[in-house]
Amino acid sequence: MSNVIIGIDKERAAIKSSGPVCLSAAVEQLERERDEARKSLEFQTKLNREVIDREKQTHKERDELRAEVERAEAKTAAEYEAHKMTKCERDALKAEVERLKAENVTLRNAQMCCESCDETVTVEILRELRADKARLDWLANLDCDSPLWGALSDTTKLRSTIDNAMKGEL
16 A cells, blocks of 8 residues: 555655646647637638628619619610600701791782882892701701700801801801
8 A cells, every 4th residue: 555655655745846838838838829810810800801891882883883883874764855855846846847838938929919019138038948948848858865955056147157067157
């Protein structure tokens, strides 16, 4: 029994003598594991932030695309309305052309029938009517998508605008 006690004492002595070494190694191992866990957590946090940033950017881009689509739809609707208005204006101008052509024929017939009228006024009126007829014929053949249609909406400058366009100065 004394041999057993001596063996246990030797083991205790060995543990006591090697204890601090084992404990410090275990502490170092735990510290390494803690550092690795911290680095892993920091890396995962960094990845999560990158994912969140990418999602924010994706949402921002999606919102920008939606806004762009809405602007394009509004622009298309406005262009459609403008095209409709232009078509209506063109139809009205064609009707005016026909009316003035009929009026021109009437005045030409009136000039032929009325020799006693003042010739200066009649010739001037006929010149103006012929010029108007030329303008209106030119307008009737004008493409409704032409930028000139916008300028024609101001009727006070209508004759000069058409004359300049016919000459190629517009």
